[in-house]
Amino acid sequence: MRPPPRVVAALAALAVLVSACGDDWAEPHDKPTAVGALGPDFLAPSTTPVPEATITPGPGSWDGVRPSEDYRVVLLTTGDDAPTQALVTAVQEWADEEDVDLRTVVADHPYDLVPTITSALDMAPDLIVSAGNDLIDPLAMVTASHLSQRFLVVGAELAEPTHNVTAVDWSGASFRGEGLGASSTYDPASFTPARCAAAIRAGVAAVLNDLTGIVIWLS
Template sequence: MLLRLRPALTLVGVAATLALVSGCGSADDWSRPHARPSAVGTLAEGFTDPASPPRPESTITPRPGSWDGVHPSEDYRVVLLTAGDDEATGTLVDAVRRWADDEEVSLKTVTATDPHHYVDKIDRAIKMAPDLIVTAGNDLVDPLAMVSASHLDQPFLVVGAELAEPTHNVTAADWTGASFRGEGLGASSTYDPASFTAERAMDAVRAGVAAVLSGVTGIVIWLD
């Protein structure tokens, strides 16, 4: 009787294996090629001045909501790179995750906990070949400044902080109360963790991603 059951049990095992394999081919499988990302929609009037495009490393103050009409194309792949367990960083992380859920993008998270391995974590995020790396946490600013210039084909978005001298592939979304710059400059005298509200963080993510998708990069987007 047992011998007769074995083929059936084998078939069940094969079916289960095939189900697991097919599950690996889901939308989260980044090994598959995908189309180059693009902006769905356009920036509204007031985001930038078309007659005077922002220069590299400059700061712009877009009209509130002028980024709302821009969304990522299908299968947009984002790595959230985060360090720090403070409340401000947690608010930024929550905003990135809510944005990703709203926009139905594929989001993976890399968490850096050891300062000695921050650069390694950035390298790991780059090797995942995402369309965009979003960083949350002041501790990542200096390590990012060390790495980003060597990977000019990888777009980065820094939310709630900025690099002192960003290359064209690093865009930041910042505001009074945030504005950590690293390189020994640290936080400004106006740094205020209470300014990291859920609404402000979400605006920073949406405005920053809209700028990157629209090719307005290498600048600081000031949200005041």
């Protein structure tokens, strides 16, 4: 007899966790820091963005920042649409270039979404990066209960993020969930390799500099 879907989802999430979480992540490591500095036009001088604020940094003002050694990141993703896959590729390429310890967990079905987020949380990474619009509403349910875990949403945003959730968006993206859906300017073609690469780098640079709980708008 086939087990109920919820049981299947739980087992799948457990399998992802067991396979993805190596022994090295069980060992303590130093708190990650930013190597390098943000450009002067990333944030206006003497400005401290309030939660849920939107900032528009100067193009490339994040390029001088990279994570310190042994930065542990979980890529949380769902969907095989072109925008999501472009984001996934950008995150993977960034991790390779910066020698980031990247693990990936994938939600294959709608009933996998929350268990997959839970699996990512159980891995206790320095950062969870989300790619895929279907994750937005489940993240809105979960993130407020895990304020010590930092999240970065690329190519979308939560409607009411807590201070641990940072997002990177642009005209052509802007999916917000909670029935709000995509903006009228949503354009899958805007998810270019260059735009997606900028999104992950700008978002991580902000998180490493403790600029969290905000939306970074790429012009």
